[in-house]
Amino acid sequence: DDFNIEKLRYHRIIIMTDADVDGSHIRTLLLTFFYRQMPELIEKGYIYIAQPPLYKIGKGKAQRYVKDDAEYEAYLLELALKNASVQSRDEAGTNSQIAGDDLENLCREYLSVEKTIERLSQDYDPIVLKALIDHSVDETGLTDETVQKIEQDLNKEGYETPHYDLSVTRNGAVSLNVVKRLHGMTYDSGFDAAFWNSPEFTSIKALAEKLERMLGDSLTVMRGEKQHECAEFSEALDWLLSTAKKGLDVQRYKGLGEMNPEQLWETTMDPTVRRLLKVIIEDDVSSDDTFTILMGDQVEPRREFIEKNAFTVSNLDV
Numbered sequence: 590d591d592f593n594i595e596k597l598r599y600h601r602i603i604i605m606t607d608a609d610v611d612g613s614h615i616r617t618l619l620l621t622f623f624y625r626q627m628p629e630l631i632e633k634g635y636i637y638i639a640q641p642p643l644y645k646i647g648k649g650k651a652q653r654y655v656k657d658d659a660e661y662e663a664y665l666l667e668l669a670l671k672n673a674s675v676q677s678r679d680e681a682g683t684n685s686q687i688a689g690d691d692l693e694n695l696c697r698e699y700l701s702v703e704k705t706i707e708r709l710s711q712d713y714d715p716i717v718l719k720a721l722i723d724h725s726v727d728e729t730g731l732t733d734e735t736v737q738k739i740e741q742d743l744n745k746e747g748y749e750t751p752h753y754d755l756s757v758t759r760n761g762a763v764s765l766n767v768v769k770r771l772h773g774m775t776y777d778s779g780f781d782a783a784f785w786n787s788p789e790f791t792s793i794k795a796l797a798e799k800l801e802r803m804l805g806d807s808l809t810v811m812r813g814e815k816q817h818e819c820a821e822f823s824e825a826l827d828w829l830l831s832t833a834k835k836g837l838d839v840q841r842y843k844g845l846g847e848m849n850p851e852q853l854w855e856t857t858m859d860p861t862v863r864r865l866l867k868v869i870i871e872d873d874v875s876s877d878d879t880f881t882i883l884m885g886d887q888v889e890p891r892r893e894f895i896e897k898n899a900f901t902v903s904n905l906d907v
Contacts, residue, residue, distance in 0.1 A: 592626070592627055592629075594627075594629045594630070594633070597630075597635070600633075600635050601635060601637060602623075602630060602635055602636050602637065603637045603638070603639050603865065604616055604619050604620070604636070604637070604638050604639065605639040605641065605845065605857060606619075606639075606845075607641070607842075607843070607844040607845055608640075608641050608642065608643040608656065608657060608842070609643070609843070609844070612844070616638065617884075620636075620868065621884045623636055623868075624876070631868055631869070631870055632870065634867055634868075634869065636867070636868040637865040637866060637867055637868065638865065638866040638868060639857050639863065639864075639865060640656055640857075640863075640864035640865065640866060641656075641842075641845055641856060641857045642654035642655055642656055642842065642856050642857075643655060643656060643657050643658065643661070643841060643842060644661050644839060644840065644841055644842070645839075645840045645842070645852075646661070646664065646837055646838070646839050646840075647837070647838035647839075647840075648836060648837055648838070649836075654855075654856050656864070661839075662700065665830060665833055665834065666693070666696060666697070666700070666830070666833075668833040668837075669696075669812070669829040669830050669832065669833035670692060670693055670696065670829065671812070671813075672812060672813045673688065673692065673810070673811065673812045673829055674686055674687065674688035674692065674810075674811050675687045675688070675692060675804070675808060675809070675810050675811075675822070675825050676808070676809045676810075676811070677804040677805035677806070677807060677808050677809075678805045678806070678807045679805035679806060683805070685803070685804070685805065687803060687804070691803075695799070695800075695803065695822075696826055696829075698796055698799070699796060699822065699823070699826055700826075701792070702722070702792055702793055702796045705789050705792055705793065706718045706719065706793070708789070709789055712778075713778060713780060713784065714767055714769060714776075714778055716743065716751070716753075717739075717743065717753070717755075717765075717767055717778075717780075718793065719823060720739050720742060720743055721739075721793065721797065722793060722796060722797045722800065722823070723742070723797075723821050723823070724738065724739055724742075724797075725797035725798060725800065725801040726739070726797070727785060727790070727794050728762075728763040728765075728780075728782075728785040729763075731757050731763055731765055733757070736755050736756070736757055736765070739755060740753055740754065740755045743755075750771065751769045751770060751771040752769070752770045752771075753767060753768070753769055753770075754767075754768040754770075755767055755768075762781065762782040763782075763785070764779050764780065764781045764782070765779060765780040766779045767779060767780070800822050804822060806820075807820075808820065808821070808822065808824075808825055810825035810828055810829060812829055812832055812833075815832065845857065
């Protein structure tokens with residue numbers, strides 16, 4: 590009640606929290622406090638969020654600070670694709686090559702689908718999901734011959750240690766049944782109509798079709814003077830990324846407290862190089878509703894919000 594914005598001595602309030610999930614939670618609580626108790630600070634654009642780095646990457650004498658995992662992955666991919674190309678030969682003996690923007694776009698799409706597979710891995714075997722990409726197959730292409738080929742590839746050396754038995758059930762809808770045996774244990778899972786019709790599989794299928802269209806069966810990935818023979822694009826991408834990591838000194842900060850004063854100034858406090866996000870409110874009504882639902886005392890509206898939006902979330906901390 591005693592707050593008077595006319596007495597404000599500083600017109601830039603910067604929230605500095607760690608670049609991890611705990612830091613995000615603390616930042617959310619602080620923003621809730623300012624929104625509820627001192628909304629004028631946000632309305633006048635006085636609240637900022639510092640963007641401390643999550644990584645420090647050293648290469649030779651040069652070093653670079655990276656804000657988060659997404660920026661780190663983008664930087665690593667940038668290094669991996671320098672002077673890189675993928676050559677392939679199809680069954681007819683025709684050679685083709687992918688490089689430059691085409692290779693970069695294909696790599697980005699593959700990494701995006703990998704994240705989709707990671708999200709799906711709680712319900713579906715991720716190794717089988719990647720095999721579906723390698724064989725560019727959906728429910729309409731699950732012939733006995735194709736299933737046998739997938740099973741052979743899953744059980745060959747290089748596909749980890751589990752043993753897989755695959756079968757198909759055709760009762761109106763097509764289901765791929767998976768039995769995995771590992772260390773004496775048996776795990777049953779399957780891919781049913783709900784999976785084949787999901788938006789996640791749509792993105793997986795689109796990537797598989799693109800790989801089949803752009804690449805042949807035999808691949809050679811090259812980076813500078815180095816090259817590597819591989820059977821699948823996933824292997825080519827893994828080789829490029831692992832090669833790019835060589836010679837890098839990567840330090841991951843658990844928090845701002847891990848930095849010495851010089852590093853803290855250089856990365857987060859120096860006005861000439863620091864990165865800040867200004868907090869703004871574009872829709873007062875929508876913002877108020879969201880704060881009330883997620884940060885309020887009523888449990889039921891929060892549960893309904895989570896249930897309604899659960900399947901649209903791509904990155905969830907639990």
